[in-house]
Amino acid sequence: MTDPVLPLFVYGTLRLGQRYHARYLGGRCERIEPAVLAGATLHEGPGYPYAVADPDPGRLVHGELITVRPAQFGQVLATLDELEECHPDGTGLYVRLRLPVTLDASGERVPAWVYLAGPKPAARLRERPAPIPSGDWADRG
Template identity: 40%
Template sequence: MQLPFFVYGTLKPGESNYARYLVGQTIAEVPAWLDQGTLFTEGPYPFLVCEPDLARPEERVFGTLMTLRSSVYALVLQDLDRLEGYVVGGTQNLYERITMDVQTEHGPFRAWVYVVGTQMLAQIRAGNLHKIPGGNWTS
């Protein structure tokens, strides 16, 4: 099954990696948000955190729900995994790719979401990254 992707950082329209990885590869790009999530950063890109001790129930992360063209899905998935430092079953992943329910004005959609990996989560808990207020990251 080819799920859409929820993007909230450098892959959003207008951000640096959108042109490199997603321009011309989508059939739909819809504003979306994720409930009970928050963003942290240490510089050029954000990390999505959904752990209950770090993200309050009323917090949201805003982004875009991207539906890829079927003909390029596998290739773009591979490229995005590489960009996000994600390897299936990996223990050193920068991000983890999981499925989550994402909200849109048309209702909820199941989507792939890249969330913070365990090593960066430990850095966040140690206070080494700062929280992005409002749940909307821009470069």
């Protein structure tokens, strides 16, 4: 089964100007827009962040909604799944989910692919939280 072509919500090292943006997304984007993911908490990781689902819908993760050129979408998604160690059985460092995100400029909610912490990192972060108070990797102080 082929994954639907959806924008990607990125909140850490894949954001514009961050460590992996140029390598994995550079020249492949049609549009990059500031956006937020509600109901998640952003945590420090080992050089990269994790977003963990949070029952509080007021918790926000700030990032960017990236629309990848359709002809390159499949390859970009496969490459990002590998980078994020996202396994089809859900056991990796991250899981990729279809979630609604909100565009900063218009307030419009749109579906996007989002990488959240996988089961083991999420459990560890629930036991020993390392939240980024601003919810913004670029503003982690």
